[in-house]
Amino acid sequence: MTSLPLISVDPDARGRKPAMPPRHLADLDLPGRRALVTELGEPAFRAKQVSNHYFGRLVRDPERMTDLPAATRERLAGTLLPTLLTPVRELACDDGATRKALWRLHDGSLVESVLMGYPDRVTVCISSQAGCGMACPFCATGQAGLTRNLSTAEIVDQAVYLAGVAASGAVAGSPPRLSHVVFMGMGEPLANYARVVAAIRRLVAPAPEGLGLSQRHITVSTVGLVPAIRRLASEDLSVTLALSLHAPDDELRDELVPVNQRWKVSEVLEAAWDYAATTGRRVSIEYAMIKDVNDQPWRADLLGRLLAGKLAHVNLIPLNPTPGSRWDASPKPVEREFVRRLRDAGVSTTVRDTRGREIDGACGQLAAAEDTDSDSRAATA
Ligand code: SAH
Secondary structure (H helix, E strand, O other), rough: OOOOOOOOOOOOOHHHOOOOOOOOOHHOHHHHHHHHHHHOOOOHHHHHHHHHHHHHHOOOOOOOOOOHHHHHHHHHHHHHHHOOOOEEOOOOOOOOHHEEEEEEEOOOOOOEEEEEEOOEEEEEEEEOOEOOOOOOOOHHHHHEEOOOOOOHHHHHHHHHHHHHHHOOOOOOOHHHOOOOEOOOOOOHHHHHHHHHHHHHHHHHHOOOOOOOOOOOHHHEEEOOHHHHHHHHHHOOOOOOEEEEOOOHHHHHHHHHHHHHOOOOHHHHHHHHHHHHHOOOOOOOOOOOOOOOOOOOOHHHHHHHHHHHOEEEEEEEEEEEOOOOOOEOOHHHHHHHHHHHHHHHHOEEEEEOOOOOOOHOOOOOOOOOOOOHHHHHHHOOO
């Protein structure tokens, strides 16, 4: 695959107060885009034409928008499709089935997205914030703190861009069409609530308004911001909720997911069950398996008791290494015993694959550092 050229961050940009990017058509619904185009003195139907290039054909180069008059192409595309993401580096592993993209935003912030191909589907894992303010000690993103929220279009554009990469046939052995989006990249999606919900609306709206994905194929992962979970349940969207639980007891969860100090295990689970009841969607419970920290048989039994009979599925994530972390992944026999106890309690449980580990593209490894060490591991196949 191609390794994109390394673009260094402007050092002056780092100290400045974060500014939001220019407005982009993906920030607006179709009526909003029509109004904008009319303001430019163009006929309203041009909004639909440009939208169709961007969302329907995954084309962003004005030269290829030949149904637009040559004289206004540049101006329309320049206004509706300003460049939001500049590719800094792309790394691949798993024989090209996993590709991590590092983007530079207009203010120099760096974020990452991961494209994952499977025989029957293509998933993109996208970021909702530059950095993250949730401070989970085992997550690389959490260590750096929050830089800023991403705009709706910065979120959507990650998926549209990588849908274009998938459509070019770059993910060998997978269908060419992007089918799934998970909000499991950098950031806490429910801490950037309005923009994330608007982004979901763009992802699920049929082309040319949006990307036309199925709501059921979108997963929002959260540390458990209870009021935001309740609000999401009222949005008339049936996206999948993933809850990063990581411990069944408050004592340990207070440490692993610090927001637990505000909303306790019982409160967050209650919000999750209400979400499941309202949407009919099974909630995914995320649990990173950390050696001698949260992997004891008694914690499996306690988790089993909390989840038995609920519309829930447990996703165990072998802990991925992060720089400077004092923790290791649980040994496989310990993991197997944990799975066995949960299943014995009647709880559906799977262990997540560790896609992207060697390119720091796996869960909790996205830190967006431009280190040369990662560069030297870039796949060149
Ligand atoms: N802020 C959101 C989404 C981002 S993280 C959330 O916390 O849910 C996506 C998942 O990866 C979360 O379940 C997160 O807890 C988990 N994760 C973070 N660091 C990890 C690590 N080092 N190993 C395994 N999983 C990790």
